[in-house]
Each structure stands twice: as C-alpha cells, then as structure tokens.
Amino acid sequence: MDLTAFRAALGDIPVQDHPRIVQQKSRDHYWYSPRLKAELENVTAQLVVTPRTQDEVKIVLATAYKYGVPVTPRGAGTGNYGQAMPLSGGVMLELTSLDRVVSIKRDRVRAEAGIILEKLDEQTKAAVNGEMRFHPSTYRMATLGGFIAGGSGGVGSIRWGGLRAFGNLLALKVITCEAQPRVLELTGPDMLKVAHAYGTNGIIVEAEIPLCEAHDWVDVMVGFDSIQQACAFAEQAARQDGLLLKEISPVAAPLPYDWFNRHRPYIKNREQSVVLLMAAPPAVPALVDFIAFHKGDLLLRTDTLAEGERKKLPPIYELAWNHTTLRGLKIEPTITYLQTQYRDLAHVNWAIENFGEEVPMHLEMIRFDGQIVFAGLPIVRYTTEERLEEIIRIHEANGILVFNPHRYTLEEGGMKKTDRNQLDFKKQADPRGILNPGKMIAWDDPNFDFDIGRAWLFEGLKTLGAA
Amino acid sequence: MDLTAFRAALGDIPVQDHPRIVQQKSRDHYWYSPRLKAELENVTAQLVVTPRTQDEVKIVLATAYKYGVPVTPRGAGTGNYGQAMPLSGGVMLELTSLDRVVSIKRDRVRAEAGIILEKLDEQTKAAVNGEMRFHPSTYRMATLGGFIAGGSGGVGSIRWGGLRAFGNLLALKVITCEAQPRVLELTGPDMLKVAHAYGTNGIIVEAEIPLCEAHDWVDVMVGFDSIQQACAFAEQAARQDGLLLKEISPVAAPLPYDWFNRHRPYIKNREQSVVLLMAAPPAVPALVDFIAFHKGDLLLRTDTLAEGERKKLPPIYELAWNHTTLRGLKIEPTITYLQTQYRDLAHVNWAIENFGEEVPMHLEMIRFDGQIVFAGLPIVRYTTEERLEEIIRIHEANGILVFNPHRYTLEEGGMKKTDRNQLDFKKQADPRGILNPGKMIAWDDPNFDFDIGRAWLFEGLKTLGAA
Numbered sequence: 001m002d003l004t005a006f007r008a009a010l011g012d013i014p015v016q017d018h019p020r021i022v023q024q025k026s027r028d029h030y031w032y033s034p035r036l037k038a039e040l041e042n043v044t045a046q047l048v049v050t051p052r053t054q055d056e057v058k059i060v061l062a063t064a065y066k067y068g069v070p071v072t073p074r075g076a077g078t079g080n081y082g083q084a085m086p087l088s089g090g091v092m093l094e095l096t097s098l099d100r101v102v103s104i105k106r107d108r109v110r111a112e113a114g115i116i117l118e119k120l121d122e123q124t125k126a127a128v129n130g131e132m133r134f135h136p137s138t139y140r141m142a143t144l145g146g147f148i149a150g151g152s153g154g155v156g157s158i159r160w161g162g163l164r165a166f167g168n169l170l171a172l173k174v175i176t177c178e179a180q181p182r183v184l185e186l187t188g189p190d191m192l193k194v195a196h197a198y199g200t201n202g203i204i205v206e207a208e209i210p211l212c213e214a215h216d217w218v219d220v221m222v223g224f225d226s227i228q229q230a231c232a233f234a235e236q237a238a239r240q241d242g243l244l245l246k247e248i249s250p251v252a253a254p255l256p257y258d259w260f261n262r263h264r265p266y267i268k269n270r271e272q273s274v275v276l277l278m279a280a281p282p283a284v285p286a287l288v289d290f291i292a293f294h295k296g297d298l299l300l301r302t303d304t305l306a307e308g309e310r311k312k313l314p315p316i317y318e319l320a321w322n323h324t325t326l327r328g329l330k331i332e333p334t335i336t337y338l339q340t341q342y343r344d345l346a347h348v349n350w351a352i353e354n355f356g357e358e359v360p361m362h363l364e365m366i367r368f369d370g371q372i373v374f375a376g377l378p379i380v381r382y383t384t385e386e387r388l389e390e391i392i393r394i395h396e397a398n399g400i401l402v403f404n405p406h407r408y409t410l411e412e413g414g415m416k417k418t419d420r421n422q423l424d425f426k427k428q429a430d431p432r433g434i435l436n437p438g439k440m441i442a443w444d445d446p447n448f449d450f451d452i453g454r455a456w457l458f459e460g461l462k463t464l465g466a467a
Numbered sequence: 468m469d470l471t472a473f474r475a476a477l478g479d480i481p482v483q484d485h486p487r488i489v490q491q492k493s494r495d496h497y498w499y500s501p502r503l504k505a506e507l508e509n510v511t512a513q514l515v516v517t518p519r520t521q522d523e524v525k526i527v528l529a530t531a532y533k534y535g536v537p538v539t540p541r542g543a544g545t546g547n548y549g550q551a552m553p554l555s556g557g558v559m560l561e562l563t564s565l566d567r568v569v570s571i572k573r574d575r576v577r578a579e580a581g582i583i584l585e586k587l588d589e590q591t592k593a594a595v596n597g598e599m600r601f602h603p604s605t606y607r608m609a610t611l612g613g614f615i616a617g618g619s620g621g622v623g624s625i626r627w628g629g630l631r632a633f634g635n636l637l638a639l640k641v642i643t644c645e646a647q648p649r650v651l652e653l654t655g656p657d658m659l660k661v662a663h664a665y666g667t668n669g670i671i672v673e674a675e676i677p678l679c680e681a682h683d684w685v686d687v688m689v690g691f692d693s694i695q696q697a698c699a700f701a702e703q704a705a706r707q708d709g710l711l712l713k714e715i716s717p718v719a720a721p722l723p724y725d726w727f728n729r730h731r732p733y734i735k736n737r738e739q740s741v742v743l744l745m746a747a748p749p750a751v752p753a754l755v756d757f758i759a760f761h762k763g764d765l766l767l768r769t770d771t772l773a774e775g776e777r778k779k780l781p782p783i784y785e786l787a788w789n790h791t792t793l794r795g796l797k798i799e800p801t802i803t804y805l806q807t808q809y810r811d812l813a814h815v816n817w818a819i820e821n822f823g824e825e826v827p828m829h830l831e832m833i834r835f836d837g838q839i840v841f842a843g844l845p846i847v848r849y850t851t852e853e854r855l856e857e858i859i860r861i862h863e864a865n866g867i868l869v870f871n872p873h874r875y876t877l878e879e880g881g882m883k884k885t886d887r888n889q890l891d892f893k894k895q896a897d898p899r900g901i902l903n904p905g906k907m908i909a910w911d912d913p914n915f916d917f918d919i920g921r922a923w924l925f926e927g928l929k930t931l932g933a934a
Binding site for chain 1 (some may be wrong): 574597637682705709711747748753754760834838839
C-alpha cells in the first residue's frame with residue numbers, strides 16, 4: 001500500500017487525515033458486542049476519502065487498485081457487527097456526500113447510496129405520498145447504501161419480509177475496484193451478489209427501491225403482566241391480515257421501565273412487559289378494540305396525545321430493533337444481546353423460562369418466507385464469553401436459530417455461510433481483494449467449508465422456493 | 468302483507484311492477500348451483516322499490532314494517548348463493564340509486580351502498596391514488612353494499628385476508644326495519660353483526676373502508692405441464708413477502724384452453740394448466756425472474772402487450788374467483804363447483820388425484836388468519852345431487868373444509884353456523900322478521916343447534932385469536 005502516492009493521485013477529492021476524525025470515521029457500532037469491542041478497539045484507517053460524485057468514486061477505486069490501498073466503505077456507521085471496521089487499515093470511503101435523489105415515480109425511487117433514509121422518505125412523501133417499505137431503527141441516521149450493504153430488514157418487515165426478499169430491491173448501481181472500474185447496473189437475482197455483502201465486492205453508489213403508501217404512523221404501546229402474554233398478543237396482532245401495522249415488538253419487564261426513559265411515565269411499573277406497535281391511522285380503532293379483547297393495557301397512543309407530550313417522545317421504532325439494546329447499553333453497559341429466530345410461541349416461551357432474568361426477551365414479529373415468525377433480539381446479561389457461547393449452544397440444541405452478532409465476518413454472522421455468488425462476484429469486482437478486507441472468510445481461506453452454516457436470516461435466493 | 472297499501476304509502480318513491488322487470492330484479496346468480504336453480508327458479512317478488520335517498524330507505528322500511536311486507540335488499544344481484552332471492556315474495560329493495568361518494572381521505576373512503584365498485588375506485592384513484600383493498604371478480608358490476616352484505620373476499624385477499632377480518636371495514640351505516648327505523652353507525656366488532664348477513668338484520672346504506680395505494684396492475688398468465696406444478700408455483704409466489712401481487716389463481720387443464728376464449732390464443736394447448744396473477748408494476752421484473760426460476764411458461768404479461776391486443780382481453784380477475792365457474796357455465800352448462808379450503812399442498816394434491824377429471828382444480832391463494840392457504844373453487848362435472856353430496860362428504864372425511872355454495876341460508880353456506888351476534892341483532896333491527904326472510908335458519912328455528920358447523924370462511928371475531 002502506497003498511501004502517499006494514493007493521496008497525491010486523488011487531486012481535489014476531499015480527504016481528511018486528522019487522527020481523531022479518522023479514528024471516529026473508522027468506527028461503527030461494533031461495541032454492541034463485548035467480544036467485538038475487545039477485538040476491534042485498535043482498528044483504524046489512515047485516511048478518510050469523501051467523494052462528491054460517482055465519478056470521484058471511480059477515481060478513488062482505480063487509484064486504490066493501483067496502489068493496493070484497502071478501501072472500507074461507510075455510510076453512517078450504524079452497523080453493529082463491525083461491518084464498516086477497516087480491519088486492514090487504509091482508507092475509509094465515506095459515501096455520505098452522494099446523497100442525490102435521481103428520480104421519484106409513483107411506485108419507486110432511485111437515489112444515491114449516501115442519502116439518509118429519513119431524508120429520502122421526506123422527498124418521496126412530498127412527491128408521491130410514498131415511503132420505503134422498511135427501515136432500520138437507525139432511520140434518522142443510516143444511509144440507503146449502508147442499509148442495503150449491511151442491513152437485513154427492520155421496521156416494516158412484519159409486512160414486507162427482508163430487504164433481500166425478492167421484489168424489495170429493484171436495481172443497484174455498483175462500481176468495481178479494478179484498474180478501470182466498471183459501473184454495473186444489477187437487477188433481479190444479480191443484486192444478491194452485493195446486497196448484505198458489507199461492500200466487500202463492489203461499492204453500491206445508487207439504488208432503486210419500491211415505495212408503498214406513506215402513513216402518519218401512530219405509535220402504540222400496550223402493557224401486559226407477563227412477557228408470555230405480550231408475546232401471545234404480538235403473534236395474534238401479526239396474524240390480523242386486515243390490520244395495517246408496521247412494527248410489533250414485545251419487550252420483557254423490567255427493560256421498558258428501566259430503559260425507555262422518556263416513555264417511562266406511560267409505563268405502570270417495573271413489572272410491566274410491553275408490546276411496541278406502529279399502526280396506520282385507519283387501523284388504530286380496530287387495534288384498540290383488539291387490545292381490549294386481549295385484555296392488554298393501552299399505555300400510549302400518539303394520535304390522541306397532546307402535541308407537547310408527543311414531541312417529548314422519540315419515535316417508538318427508536319425503542320425497537322437494535323435500539324432496544326442501544327438504550328440498554330447506555331444504562332447497563334455490561335449487557336449485550338443475541339439474534340435468534342423462534343419458529344413458534346412454544347420455542348419463545350421455552351427460551352423465556354429456561355434463561356429467566358439472564359436473557360430478558362425482546363422480539364420483533366416479521367414475515368419470513370410467507371410466514372409470521374418471531375425474530376429475537378434477546379438481551380443477555382453478559383458475564384463471560386464462555387457463558388455467551390454456552391447460551392448460544394443451548395439455543396441451537398433446542399432448535400432455535402442463532403445469528404451471531406458477535407462476529408464481524410459475513411459467514412459467522414447473519415449469513416451463516418459463504419454466499420458463492422458473492423464470492424464469485426468478488427473475484428471479478430475486487431481482484432486485488434482490497435474492498436473491506438477480512439470480512440469474507442472464503443476469500444482468505446479458499447478451503448472454507450461452504451456448508452458449515454445452517455440458516456440465513458432474510459435469505460435471498462433460497463426463498464425463491466425452488467425444488 | 469298489504470302490498471296495495473304499502474305501495475300507496477310510498478308516495479313518489481320509484482317503484483316498478485312490470486312482471487318481467489320484477490322477475491329480473493328478483494334474480495341473482497343462484498343458477499350457478501343446479502340445486503339452487505331447481506329450488507329457487509319460481510321465486511319472485513311482487514314489486515321493485517328503488518329509493519333515491521337514505522331518507523327514502525327509511526320510509527320504505529317503516530312502511531314495510533307497518534304492512535308486513537317482506538323486503539329483500541339488492542345491489543347488482545351478483546351473489547351466487549341466492550343471497551338476494553326473495554323467498555317470501557314482497558318487495559325487492561334496489562339500492563343502486565344510493566351511489567354517492569360521501570368523503571375521500573388519503574387512507575379511506577366513505578360511500579353509499581349502491582355504488583358500483585369500479586366506479587368507487589375510479590373516484591378514489593383520481594382523488595388520492597387509492598383503491599379498495601380487495602374486490603370480487605364482479606368488480607365491474609357489483610355494489611359496495613352487496614359485496615359487504617353478501618361477499619367475503621376476493622381479488623386482494625392474498626394480501627389483506629377477508630372482508631370481515633379486523634381492520635378491513637371501518638364503519639357501516641345501517642337502517643333498521645321498525646315502526647321508527649333507526650339509523651345506526653356501526654364500528655369495530657359491531658360491524659360483524661351485519662357484514663355477510665345478506666341484509667337479514669338491517670339495510671347497509673353507507674360504508675367506510677380503508678384504501679391502499681392504487682397500481683396499474685399487470686395481468687400475468689403462466690403455463691405449466693401439470694396442475695400440481697401450477698399449484699406449487701402459486702404457493703411459492705404467495706410466500707414471496709416482497710412481491711406485491713393482488714391475485715394468484717391456479718386453474719387446471721383443460722379449463723383455461725376450453726373456457727378462457729379470449730385468452731386462448733396465449734395458451735399453448737389443452738394440456739396446459741395456468742396460474743393467473745396480478746402484479747404491481749415494480750413487482751413484474753422480479754415475478755418474471757421467479758417464473759423462469761420455477762420453469763414456468765410466461766404466456767402473457769399485459770404490460771408489454773400492444774394496446775390493441777390488450778384491449779381485446781378482459782381483465783384477468785374476470786377469469787378468476789367465481790368468474791371461472793361463470794365462464795365454464797356458458798360453455799358447459801352442466802358443470803357446477805364447490806368452495807373448499809385446503810390447509811396445505813398435500814391436501815390439494817390429494818383432491819386432484821382422488822377426483823381427477825370429475826373435479827378439475829381451481830384455487831385462489833389467500834391469507835387467512837395470518838397464514839397463506841389454498842381457497843378452492845374446484846369445478847364439479849355434475850351428475851346427480853347424491854354424487855355432489857358424496858364428493859362433499861369425501862372432502863370432509865379427508866380433513867378438507869367445504870363451504871357449500873349450494874345452500875341459500877347463512878348457516879348452511881359460507882358461515883357454517885349461526886352467528887349469535889347476527890341473530891341477536893336481527894331481534895332488535897327486524898322484530899317482524901321481514902328482512903330477507905328465510906336466510907337465517909336460527910330465526911325460523913330457535914332450537915337450531917348453534918354448534919353444528921365446523922368452520923367459517925373469512926371468519927370474523929374468531930380471527931381475533933382470543934384464548
């Protein structure tokens with residue numbers, strides 16, 4: 001790597017080398033995991049490059065190829081598996097200046113990768129009353145490209161499944177890292193080569209996604225005496241085909257009272273488990289009836305709240321998904337979490353009973369391959385790495401899928417195995433292997449056993465259901 | 468019943484008594500069923516009354532109450548279980564002049580009961596780019612009130628479940644049949660008192676329903692060598708959470724070639740089974756990939772068809788749901804059909820193999836209580852009523868639900884049992900029992916066994932999933 005020559009060749013493309021800024025931009029939310037925190041705390045790039053146009057991205061990649069400089073792309077750095085940690089140093093490719101909306105149609109939008117998700121929705125709502133099908137809980141920070149390269153679903157997955165499910169992405173524009181970088185327009189199954197590949201095999205600079213009708217979503221919080229009741233209610237709410245909900249998340253006591261500080265005034269006591277929901281306005285009356293029918297305690301509905309009260313509250317999705325853990329970490333820095341999937345309520349209840357207060361339950365109801373399932377993000381009151389591994393083993397031995405959020409490689413984390421398409425594409429798109437190095441095991445170890453894994457979260461092609 | 472006094476008391480409310488017109492308006496599509504055709508062919512009212520306003524409906528009902536005149540409400544008469552057949556004579560209450568749109572908001576519409584569904588959508592599309600969540604295959608003829616009073620779901624049920632599922636109706640305005648008719652605004656679970664009650668316990672004069680985003684739906688037809696392959700493809704397509712489809716219907720060979728005359732040029736041969744689909748424009752590329760992946764034969768997609776060709780074709784939903792049978796009846800008048808529900812593909816395949824050419828398969832993929840299931844409308848090559856009953860018994864003995872479309876009562880048809888709420892409401896709203904007489908067994912036979920039935924299609928409160 002010849003960083004001096006690399007930098008000189010960039011011309012007036014903005015770079016930053018102030019150590020504190022470089023270190024800050026070399027960080028994502030890897031510190032969610034005590035293991036990753038220890039492993040990655042000394043990782044840093046040497047330079048941050050912030051191209052302003054797609055042509056400048058091409059120049060950066062051609063130059064990096066020429067001088068053998070590792071390139072780790074970065075949106076807002078909100079991933080929490082170390083997706084954007086520059087394991088081999090080199091440069092951070094900051095893409096937040098690529099934030100233009102290319103086109104908005106009634107049913108789709110095309111935009112550059114660096115646009116912040118909330119800003120994207122603001123424009124599509126104004127233009128065609130449309131919004132993204134789903135977004136992560138980091139909606140107000142995360143970028144479109146970062147979500148596609150490093151995320152898998154989120155708020156809205158109860159309706160639309162995962163980001164990689166067929167039909168949820170329309171096109172991705174990718175730039176390769178070669179002597180002469182190519183600009184590729186990927187559509188159909190080809191998109192799965194780079195979606196959720198952490199930028200290891202091409203830089204996503206533009207994406208086209210479908211829109212659905214926008215709603216002024218109403219935040220609803222319901223209390224229950226036990227987490228088991230909350231989970232049972234959540235499953236039944238998810239099954240109501242006519243009830244337009246964007247989010248359904250049960251969280252076990254005492255987390256809501258202890259952690260959701262601005263929502264605490266609405267929670268009766270520490271013993272109350274809650275279900276967090278987002279409902280379209282026409283669904284609210286039916287949801288309220290449904291809550292009464294299930295003897296839930298309607299703690300909060302933002303549509304009838306005084307504006308002053310409402311403005312004090314963060315959106316309820318910022319209590320859900322990875323934000324649940326984030327809020328916990330601020331108050332109890334020693335906790336961590338897992339990512340799991342339970343096929344039915346019996347498995348959820350088994351986990352609740354088996355681990356008790358060591359693993360307080362937090363679920364997200366999602367659609368997965370046409371079925372409603374329980375995605376788990378249970379909190380772990382962490383003691384040792386050995387115990388964490390043991391908890392994972394006990395889950396797996398009882399038929400519960402675990403997607404380990406304490407690993408930074410594609411194979412060991414959410415994907416559970418190497419995607420051969422992604423590996424093959426990396427050979428073409430990144431022949432020197434300098435894009436986000438170290439994240440794809442199979443690249444570094446050609447003898448890696450492709451079949452070691454057991455399951456994918458929001459898998460791609462597999463959901464096509466071929467025989 | 469004093470019809471002369473009744474008529475005199477109506478003032479200038481339009482009536483018709485020409486025998487041919489009265490007979491024509493005394494008919495629905497009961498002739499789908501050979502049994503109903505024989506039972507009901509001599510049924511007729513004596514008078515047709517066509518109120519122009521809701522106040523006139525009140526006058527008609529007060530007057531009918533006073534003189535004991537049976538009142539059978541009618542929209543477009545497209546029901547095919549005899550829902551709108553005036554079993555006790557009297558008057559047909561034709562509601563098609565109540566066709567005003569009351570209000571359109573971004574996410575909902577309120578309209579009078581007599582508006583034709585297609586006309587309603589035209590207005591909501593123009594105003595807010597919204598459309599009804601679902602509609603019957605008689606979309607271009609049927610009325611809003613008729614659909615709610617006599618229907619249960621249809622095109623769009625793959626996404627939104629049934630009409631009676633929680634959240635699919637927002638409010639119903641109902642007029643009772645009493646000395647002083649009351650105008651009731653029903654919301655929440657109260658709506659289930661009159662939804663799918665055939666107008667036996669109140670006249671629906673206005674409805675408020677949620678809207679979803681409108682699309683220029685693309686009709687797609689896919690060919691397969693066997694109906695089993697078609698059904699397997701249909702199930703997998705339904706499971707694609709990211710693929711926005713409004714209709715998925717497998718139809719067994721040789722029905723498509725023999726019956727879909729204007730689509731015949733696109734079908735390879737008599738041996739080809741097909742799947743009929745409606746896809747939102749952004750879903751079409753992914754659907755085309757998906758079809759190739761499943762080795763389907765893409766026979767038709769209307770988005771790439773020359774306009775002249777496209778205009779020759781009826782919308783594909785007019786090949787589906789009850790229109791499949793309707794088209795068959797025009798060509799093979801001796802056929803009839805069943806309504807079934809199969810819990811999985813194994814049950815579908817069992818039915819296909821067990822009955823062979825006597826019961827050619829026609830399915831509709833739907834969501835039911837949060838799950839994707841197979842709603843069956845299999846064709847029956849009818850021989851005798853005894854054999855038809857035997858076919859039903861064999862289905863039921865093998866764990867397949869049958870909703871008998873050869874019965875005109877609520878209990879014996881789709882509902883499979885008396886809805887106590889509907890019966891109780893009839894006692895209040897129709898104390899003389901003159902609204903659509905003969906359709907609710909429990910009204911005429913108070914000793915009727917409420918628990919005789921086994922299942923409801925698109926059940927109402929039961930899907931609330933209470934313990």
